[in-house]
Amino acid sequence: MSSSYERIFNLPLGPQHPALKEPVLLDLKVEGEHVVDVALDVSYNHRGMEKAAEYRTYVQDLYLIERICGICNIAHTLSFCQCVEGLHGKEIPERAKYLRVIAEELERIQSHLLWLGVAAHEIGFDTFFMYIWLDREISLDLMEEFAGNRITTSYNAIGGVKRDMTPEVANKMKKGMDKLEERVKFYKKVVLSERTVMKRTMGIGILRRDAAIQLNAVGPTLRASGVDMDARADDPYAAHSLVPFKVVTDDGCDAFSRIIVRLDETLESINMIRYCIEKLPPGPLLQRLPRRVPAGDFLTRVEAPRGELVHFLRADGSDKPYRYKVKTPTFSNLAPLREMLRSKGKYVVNVADVPVILASIDPCFSCTSRNEVVKSS
Amino acid sequence: MDPSVDSIVMEMKGIKGVIDSKVICERRAQVTVSAEAYHSVVETLQKKGFAHIAAMTCIDSGENLELLLQIGRRAIVTVKVILPAQTPSIDSVSDILPPASFHEREIHDLFGVEFRNCPDSSRLMLPEEWPKGTFPLRKSFQPETPAPLRGP
Numbered sequence: 001m002s003s004s005y006e007r008i009f010n011l012p013l014g015p016q017h018p019a020l021k022e023p024v025l026l027d028l029k030v031e032g033e034h035v036v037d038v039a040l041d042v043s044y045n046h047r048g049m050e051k052a053a054e055y056r057t058y059v060q061d062l063y064l065i066e067r068i069c070g071i072c073n074i075a076h077t078l079s080f081c082q083c084v085e086g087l088h089g090k091e092i093p094e095r096a097k098y099l100r101v102i103a104e105e106l107e108r109i110q111s112h113l114l115w116l117g118v119a120a121h122e123i124g125f126d127t128f129f130m131y132i133w134l135d136r137e138i139s140l141d142l143m144e145e146f147a148g149n150r151i152t153t154s155y156n157a158i159g160g161v162k163r164d165m166t167p168e169v170a171n172k173m174k175k176g177m178d179k180l181e182e183r184v185k186f187y188k189k190v191v192l193s194e195r196t197v198m199k200r201t202m203g204i205g206i207l208r209r210d211a212a213i214q215l216n217a218v219g220p221t222l223r224a225s226g227v228d229m230d231a232r233a234d235d236p237y238a239a240h241s242l243v244p245f246k247v248v249t250d251d252g253c254d255a256f257s258r259i260i261v262r263l264d265e266t267l268e269s270i271n272m273i274r275y276c277i278e279k280l281p282p283g284p285l286l287q288r289l290p291r292r293v294p295a296g297d298f299l300t301r302v303e304a305p306r307g308e309l310v311h312f313l314r315a316d317g318s319d320k321p322y323r324y325k326v327k328t329p330t331f332s333n334l335a336p337l338r339e340m341l342r343s344k345g346k347y348v349v350n351v352a353d354v355p356v357i358l359a360s361i362d363p364c365f366s367c368t369s370r371n372e373v374v375k376s377s
Numbered sequence: 378m379d380p381s382v383d384s385i386v387m388e389m390k391g392i393k394g395v396i397d398s399k400v401i402c403e404r405r406a407q408v409t410v411s412a413e414a415y416h417s418v419v420e421t422l423q424k425k426g427f428a429h430i431a432a433m434t435c436i437d438s439g440e441n442l443e444l445l446l447q448i449g450r451r452a453i454v455t456v457k458v459i460l461p462a463q464t465p466s467i468d469s470v471s472d473i474l475p476p477a478s479f480h481e482r483e484i485h486d487l488f489g490v491e492f493r494n495c496p497d498s499s500r501l502m503l504p505e506e507w508p509k510g511t512f513p514l515r516k517s518f519q520p521e522t523p524a525p526l527r528g529p
Contacts, residue, residue, distance in 0.1 A: 043504050051513060051520055216430050216476040229429075234451045235404060299405065299447055299455070301431065310432040310447070327432035331483075335476040 008036060013354060015044050022365040026354065028341070035349040038341040040334055045366045053324040058084055058158060058293060061321065068326060069367040070151045071114065074107040075304035076326075077156040079311035082237060084158050086298040087315050088289050095283040096160035097239040098276045102173075103147060103155050104238070104302075105269040105276075109180065110139040111305035112262045112269075115362045116187065119259060122359045123200035128190065135183045142176045145169050160286035170277050177270045184270070188263045191256075201255040205340045205357035206347055208253055217336040218329050219307020220265065221361045223249045224257035231303035242279075245272050255360040262362075291319045304329055306362045328367035337361050382406040382452045385425065392418060407455040415458050416468040419446065423473050427454055433480035435488040437462065437516045442488060446470070446477075462515075466491035487514040 011030050015023035023044035029037040049068055053061045065080045066073045078100060085092060113136040120128035140150045146169055147153035148162075155161055165173075191197050207217060212225035222229055228247045232240045248264040250257040295317040302309045307329030316322040340357050343349045349357070386406050389398040394414020400406050410418045427448045436443040442465045446456040460467060469492040471478040481492040482501040489512040492498065503513075512518060 041501075043500065043502055048513075048520060051518075055520075213428070214475060216428075216474075229450060235453075297401075297407075297455075299431070299453060301453075308431070312432060312434050312445075312447070314436055323434070323436045325432060325434040331479065332430075332476070334479055 024365050033350050034343045035341055036343055038338055042365055042368050050324055053321055057319045066152055069364055071111050072304045073152050074103050074155060075302050075309050079300050079302045079309055081156045081158050082300040083298045083311055083313035084293055087293050087296050090287055090289060092160045092287050093284045094281045096285050098280050099161045099165060100238040101243055102273050102276045105272045106139060106143055108269045108305045109266050110136055112266045119359055122355050125196050138176050138180055142173055145172055159289045164285055173277060177274055181270050184263060184266050191259055200356060203254055204353050205255040205360045206253050207336050207340050211339055212336060215335040215339055216332050218332045220258055220261045221333050221336060224261045225253045226251040231301045231308050235301050243272050243275055255356055258360045306364060330363045330368045333361045404452040407457055409457045412458050412467050416470060419456060419470045420473050422454060430474055430476055435484045468493050469495035471495055488512050
């Protein structure tokens, strides 16, 4: 790093800024072109959800929790339902477990493709972005056929799922998966051979393996640093203990690795959906549960598209939660993000790379700062 | 690889300051500790491989605040501390688990728990114009009820 600059000055990037459609303030400390430190402010998306959940019944909360994040709505409702089912001590029907996996993996496919499009847009490769988002429509159309809606599907219910998978939908799903597999393999080829992508992402946003573990990175950000941690494998839920899959990792530790990990995960998800359709057991969809939830604590982990999602429920025996806590993957990735944005020794962060680094963790700030109340009384 | 919850629960029982130690269900355990022993218990767990913070939760249970630190990768151990609601303060664990500072700042904003020796205690979650000393997730805080929606 050059030390010829006499002073370090603050460069506020945001809250409205080039990298994202969501507000976040990155208060960069720059020395010439190099970023030396950053302060994060994620407080622009207040919606008061954790407090609001305490004032609503469990059934109403299901729809509130779903709206924490539009893109990973299934991961959020899945966690919520698992908390409630866990306190009831009831298993859900086998068929519902498989259908939950299909819904979850379909969501992962559309989220990863959405992210890949955004990443292509960040590096100024807009043709790639348009292509990817066109193919993302396949997964969204399948989601609509399967769950009834593209986003905010309300698919998971307390005790099971709401819609069955008909043979016609299963057929469409299989065809859709074939098409998606072909396209994702093509995108992987493009990423591996296109110099625009490599130049803008290789060696950018480095997060070493030991730093990733120490700073508790989660999801594809962690797996791109060579750590095989995945809540689906470590702490299996739904039908994940029965559905075989590979935890995708990569040793590159940079933004390029994160692209590769997400592409490979999309391919893994496609195979998981195929397996689930093949092995879908017959049986009921829903196990009816009482409205009042027995008192107790329950913590559940789900691997959302962006990483480990933790929900915690304290029930007091009534029909409303006593306390509901959500820890989102982006919140865990804030500390690693700060590490990636600091120039250190030979590793320099240019101001122009900041949007790419920020996008590489696939941030979601509406999830992260969901839990405040807008007005004081 | 995390050690099994059974062995960790047995080991924790012998440590000074541990009030209760139990297995909740498969891959979940809970250790209740006194506020003085909190820091050293977290350090012991960290040395045994529980270095991944799943979440840090605070619960307002009336007279007390419960602080729950949920750590672990395959198995999750909850370290539970009970703090007085009037003057809640506890040692920060961010020297052992660096990312804890983000979780602590969130709880500081929303519940008013003071974390001693936290490297950064500036606001993380609440907007800058939020009144000082008002903690929105405490039970005493009542949110304004929005006016009911009216049809055209």
